[in-house]
Amino acid sequence: MNTLTCFSLSITHHVAHLVMNRPEAMNTMHPTFWRELDEVLAHLHQAGEARALVISSTGKHFSAGMALETFGGAITMDDQSPEGRAAIFDLLTDIQATFTRIENLRIPVIMAIQGGCIGGAVDMVTAACIRYATQDAFFCIQEINIGMVADVGTLQRLPKLIPMGVVKELAYTGRRMPAQKALGYGLVNEVFETPEAMLAAALQCAQEIASKPPVAIWGTKQAVNYARDHSVDDSLRQMGWLQGAIWSNQHVRESVTAMKQKRAGDFRALAALTRFSELG
Numbered sequence: 001m002n003t004l005t006c007f008s009l010s011i012t013h014h015v016a017h018l019v020m021n022r023p024e025a026m027n028t029m030h031p032t033f034w035r036e037l038d039e040v041l042a043h044l045h046q047a048g049e050a051r052a053l054v055i056s057s058t059g060k061h062f063s064a065g066m067a068l069e070t071f072g073g074a075i076t077m078d079d080q081s082p083e084g085r086a087a088i089f090d091l092l093t094d095i096q097a098t099f100t101r102i103e104n105l106r107i108p109v110i111m112a113i114q115g116g117c118i119g120g121a122v123d124m125v126t127a128a129c130i131r132y133a134t135q136d137a138f139f140c141i142q143e144i145n146i147g148m149v150a151d152v153g154t155l156q157r158l159p160k161l162i163p164m165g166v167v168k169e170l171a172y173t174g175r176r177m178p179a180q181k182a183l184g185y186g187l188v189n190e191v192f193e194t195p196e197a198m199l200a201a202a203l204q205c206a207q208e209i210a211s212k213p214p215v216a217i218w219g220t221k222q223a224v225n226y227a228r229d230h231s232v233d234d235s236l237r238q239m240g241w242l243q244g245a246i247w248s249n250q251h252v253r254e255s256v257t258a259m260k261q262k263r264a265g266d267f268r269a270l271a272a273l274t275r276f277s278e279l280g
Contacts, residue, residue, distance in 0.1 A: 006033045009040055014210040014269075015203060016050035016107075023059020028067035029120045034098050041101040048270040051214050052206035053105065055128070056112035056199055065119025065142055092151055099153050102127040103225065106218050106270055108209050112202040113188070114195045118142045123150065126157035129221065130205065132198050133188040137179040145174035160228055162187050213251040213267040219243070 006027075008019045018040060020027040044050050057063060078084025102109050102124070111125045114134040119142035125131055143150040150171065159167050162185040170177055182188045192198035209217060219242050227235040251267060258265035 004036050004040070006036050007040060011050050013207060014049065014051040015206040016044055016053045017203065018053060018055045020055075020057040020063060023057075023061075025067070026059065026061045026064035026116070027057050027121075028064050030067040034095065038098045038101065041098070041105060044107070045101070045105055046273040046275070048106075048214075048272045050107055051210035051212075051217065051269070052107050053109045054112060054199075054202045054206050055109065056202065057114065059115075061115035062113045062117045062137070063121035063124070064116060065121050068146070096152050099124055099127045103157075106221075107214070108206075108217060108221060110202045110206055112195075112199050113137050114198065116140065119150070120152055122158070123152035123154045126154055126161060130202075131188045132202050132205075133179040133182060133191050134195055134198050135179055135191055135193055137182070137188075137191075138176040139170070139182055139187065140176045141170045141174060143174075144171060158187075161185075211264050213248070213255065213265070214270045215246050215248070215268075216251060218270060219246045 006020065006022055008021050010017050022028070044053060078087065108130065109128040110130040110132065111128045112132050113125060114137055116138060117125055117133075118140045122139055122141055141150050141154055143154075149155070155167070155171060158170075162182075166177075166185055169175065177185075177187075179188065179191045183191050190201065192201060223235070223239055223242055226238050230238070254265050254267065
């Protein structure tokens with residue numbers, strides 16, 4: 001990967017930790033942010049070294065969302081012709097794909113959220129598996145406050161996480177939802193007094209995940225995400241094919257033995273991936 005300017009990345013004991021590191025700009029999102037995030041996620045997906053990913057931030061706020069100056073510069077969109085408006089679809093598809101990488105990553109993703117999680121940041125965290133927050137955290141679908149519809153995943157993923165009436169209230173009004181309400185609705189898993197306590201818990205959870213057989217974690221994420229969007233019958237059928245594809249007697253024996261011996265299990269990593277275009 002190239003040198004990162006919006007993030008720092010470390011991998012320790014198979015746990016990847018990606019930190020947004022532009023607190024002076026409230027970790028706002030602009031084309032460089034998107035490019036670097038996409039690059040990091042692609043690397044983690046392909047390498048197979050990390051078995052869980054924690055994404056956290058720095059400063060007062062997790063992220064203030066899309067950098068407002070971006071709308072007047074890099075992504076100014078042509079709304080004066082049908083051709084220009086049609087191109088908006090392709091641009092949005094490209095932007096959406098980066099956050100979808102979080103959802104489709106071969107490993108679980110945990111978000112550690114302090115302060116404001118605003119606009120595009122809500123799009124981002126709803127694509128994760130687990131969300132932890134600090135007491136001062138809040139969530140805001142900011143797009144309606146600047147005259148647009150949220151368009152990078154919030155309106156598609158948030159209704160899968162909290163009641164539809166709450167989604168509509170937030171989306172129509174642009175109000176802030178504080179951490180305790182988010183906890184009550186199930187958007188976040190737990191609320192912590194300090195960012196330090198939250199991050200420690202997120203990394204501990206990631207380490208627990210990393211101690212399990214990576215291919216079983218992969219299969220579990222596949223099954224849960226599929227079940228979210230399909231009927232029970234379809235999901236059970238998919239589960240049969242999935243389990244038949246990845247079942248390992250050795251993994252089960254090693255897991256049971258490790259529990260009895262009160263030690264960490266020893267499991268193979270996910271296979272590294274090579275892009276088809278890189279073959280030959």
